[in-house]
Structure formats: C-alpha cells, structure tokens
Amino acid sequence: MKAAIIGGTGYGAIELIRILHKHPYLEIGSVVSNSQAGNSISESYPHLSEIIEQPLEKFDAKSLSEKNDVVFLATPSGVSSNLIPQLMEVGIKCIDLSGDFRLRSATEYESWYKHSPADDQYLKQATYGLSEIYPEKIKSAKLIANPGCYPTAASLGLLPILKTSLADYESIIIDAKSGVSGAGRGLSLSSHYAEINENIRAYKLGQHQHIPEIEQVLSDESDRPITITFTTHLVPMTRGIMCTTYVKLVENVTTKEVQEIYSEFYKNKSFVRVRPEGKVPATKEVLGSNFCDIGLHVDTRTNRLTIISVIDNLVKGAAGQAIQNVNLMNGWDEWTGLQDIPLYP
Ligand SMILES: NC(=O)C1=CN([C@@H]2O[C@H](COP(=O)(O)OP(=O)(O)OC[C@H]3O[C@@H](n4cnc5c(N)ncnc54)[C@H](OP(=O)(O)O)[C@@H]3O)[C@@H](O)[C@H]2O)C=CC1
C-alpha cells in the first residue's frame, strides 16, 4: 500500500518518512510540500540523500487519492480542517497529526486553538487515535485524529488509576516537559539556541491547547467530568516528553499494588512498559522509539501517587502512533515498522 504525507518538510513528516522507509507493507507514494514543491526532499533534509530522493508535490486531493491508500497530514493547526474534507470527498482515509479533529466540541476550537473548527460533519467522523485505548474504533475508522504529544503521555499515565476507585478525581496535577522539536521546525524566539540552552521555561499556563484534549479523554474514560491542572515546560533537549503527574489517593495502597494495577492494564500492550517498583523511566530510554514508559510511586505520608510517563514526542507522540494506527486499521501487527529499540545513549 502507498501513503501520502502532507506538510512534507516538517519534523512530523520527516519522522513518518523515517518509519515508512522500514515498513514492509506501506511505502511512500507522495510527499506534498507547500513551500518546496518541485524540489527533492533531500534538498531540505540532506540526511536523506541517496536514500530517499522523493520529489515534493503540490496538494491535489484527486491525484493523491489515485496514487495512495492513506494520507498523513502533518500540517500546522488550522490547515487540515480545510484539507481533510477535500480528501474525504475523494474517498481516501486520513490520519491527522494536528489537533484539528481531536476535540468534539466545535466551540472549544475557538477558545483553545484560536481558529475556526472543521465542519461539524467531519469533526463527528473523527476517531481519537489513542492506540492502546481505542483499538476497536481505530480498526474501522476513516479519519483518525492522532493524539497530541502531551496528551499521549499524560493519558497513558493516568488512565489505569482513573479506571479504579482509588483516585481523587479532583486532585490531578500534570507537570509536563518537552524537548524543542515538539514545537516543529519553524523558527521562533523560544527555540533560539541562546534562549533555550541551559534554560527551562514554563509556558502557556492555564492556556495550553492540550488541556481540553486531556480532559476529554480522561472524562470519557472515567464517566465523569474531569478537570486538570496542566503546566508545560520547554527544556533544553531535542526530543522527549516527561509528564510528572500527581493524584491524591482515597484509600491506603502501596506502590506495589498500584504497579500491579498498571501492569495488568497494559499486559497486552506492546508499546507501554510499566517499570517495576522503585524504578522510574527517563526520556532517553524511549528515544527514537514508539514506547511509552511509566514509573510509579505512592508516598504513604501524603497518600499521593506520582506517575512518571515518558515518550519520544515525534514517535509515540506523533508519527509512530500514526503508523501504529494505520497498522491497526489494516489488521497488521501493531509493531510493523515500529520495531526499533530506543537509541541509547
Ligand atoms: N513536533 C511534534 O512533536 C508534534 C507535532 N504535532 C503536530 O503535528 C503537526 C506537524 O508538526 P511538525 O511537523 O512538528 O511541524 P513543522 O512546523 O515542523 O512542520 C509543519 C509543516 O507543514 C507545512 N505547512 C506550513 N504551513 C502550511 C500551510 N499554511 N499549509 C499547508 N502546509 C503548511 C510546512 O511544510 P511544507 O512547506 O513542506 O508543506 C511545515 O514544515 C502540527 O499540527 C503539530 O502541532 C503533534 C504531535 C507532536
């Protein structure tokens, strides 16, 4: 089968290309670039020279659907809400890496994303692609809203405890850190070397666009409205997200008992690794891979659970999970094309 990628010279697209290069059943059919059509991808990314000399194309929904079986959109927020209706009209399946189809409520787009939502009829057709939680819905989906990077790490870390009666649902605090590639390839003052090197900065306090996304999935899965305190930090590394999440417990339980709940919850999920008691993961332990690693600690003095969840923002947080979803949609093994062990050190 063939895949088209839109947003061709962005980081999400380049990560899709890296994974698809090794995928046995899915090859790159088209790469669309707004800014570089007519050039080869290796002109923008010399590390691909003589490996992938894909010519970059202009967007044309009909021609993409004739040459490809699936389209990945790795475009900035506000772009795929216009492109996906055109692609769905010509009958091609879409996986959107942006946030344009993740929220169900159109009004939330105006307040959190500051742009108009996609047409309601298309919003309604989107399946939220958190692979470990919604595999059955993903299998039959025509449009996948691939989860955001922070929501992937935060939700996978929180859901097992929220599915028990042990959590105080009003007590959730997520302290999140991301490497700079999370902001994409575009230049900005905050990712300027002198601004981020040897520096840590909290940003978008109380305003991050991932707040409603995380609240939506947590509320859906625990059958009650959940609100969170969520603070993001930019840290001086290239890739990686760590969410340090705090939840008050309403009963006395030990770390070992919570660890067993998590191991049971993820027992058949290849990409979520729950660390044994006393061990917590670091971002480098998932670098370049599709893993989400989770470590747990119950402070018996405060009866508070600390959850550490780490992912590579460009793999499990974007391109890797998108490929995992296409694997599910086609009945292929979830691991297909995603077998890489993390790059270490
Ligand atoms: N970086 C990350 O870790 C994650 C990113 N995401 C989301 O995935 C999407 C892609 O992210 P990322 O690749 O990092 O972003 P980048 O900024 O690196 O790339 C986006 C690409 O989209 C294309 N583009 C820019 N403006 C337009 C436009 N107006 N119309 C059409 N295409 C345009 C450009 O490529 P070209 O000119 O070649 O078309 C650009 O390079 C974003 O929505 C992002 O929020 C989600 C999870 C994690």
Ligand SMILES: CC(=O)N[C@@H](CCC(=O)OP(=O)(O)O)C(=O)O
């Ligand atoms: C480090 C950094 O800036 N990260 C970005 C992640 C954005 C992202 O992935 O965007 P969507 O999920 O909304 O598509 C941010 O915090 O806005």
